Amino acid sequence: MLSIDLLIVMLMVVSVFGTLVFMSECKYVGRSLIAFIFFTVLVAIIYLYLGAPIVAAFQVLIYSGAVVAFMLLALSMMREEVVEGPKITLGILTRFIVGFIALSIVLLVAYYYVPLNLLTLPNSTMKSYLTGSREYVVSFFMWGVRPVDVVILGVFTLVLAAGIRHFYKEIMKRG
Amino acid sequence: MDGVILRLLFALGITIIVWGFYMVVAKRKMVRTIIGIELMINGANLVMIVLDYMIYGAITPLVATILLLSISVAASIVTVAIILMLMAYKLFKSEDITDLSELRW
DSSP states (O other): OOOHHHHHHHHHHHHHHHHHHHHHHOSBHHHHHHHHHHHHHHHHHHHHHHTOHHHHHHIIIIIIIIIHHHHHHHHHHSSSOOBOSSOOOOOHHHHHHHHHHHHHHHHHHHHHOOOSOTTTHHHHHHHHHOOOOHHHHHHHHHHHSOHHHHHHHHHHHHHHHHHHHHHHHHHHHTO | OOHHHHHHHHHHHHHHHHHHHHHHHHOOBHHHHHHHHHHHHHHHHHHHHHHHHHHHSSOOHHHHHHHHHHHHHHHHHHHHHHHHHHHHHHHHSOOBGGGGGGGOO
């Protein structure tokens, strides 16, 4: 069932994904830093959505404020604007296609791939051990995470990143 | 909160971590490498906060404190990294991280 909350989170996930792509594949490093500002603000909004306003405030203050300002200062002390790779010229239709493919893959992973039984494991662990020690439950939960899940997600994301990069290169070769 | 939302945010956190790793490994400019390190820390924070929400149904003070510490330590890390980057640029007149291989002995 598609709820408003799910729509908002999906919008934020897609926005974070867009900032990630822009951050890594942008021509100028200064623009990557601007994308980094958007990224930190979006992550702060997710923190706020999850009910951690102080963490969100610290995220915005430290990352969007101090870290980015220091990075810009360091860039300004260097010789010239850093240019990495040729300029990417993509049409609006191509960008929509890339965004649609990326969104489809993220949604497919989120809906059909269950990393582990996340929502029932803590309760069963609580009932089984009844230690009352949060640290013990957390450690048991963390050890319960299958490493193969992390590996699968990591390989998937690397393949996606390599595919987008290859796609951009092919587009540039064709002019 | 819906389990689908939490799973989506969990997948997003893992994606951010792996994307940061990709930027650290594949990018040659030092600034992008530092941004990749920051991305990895941000992804780890997001995964931690989502797992906390999954376990307890809310953000516990312990995890919130750990996250504040993590953010502060990340700022310190990036400060030291930028200083090292400036020193390397002053020494090698280049922002390519592969030029630092000359520091090996």
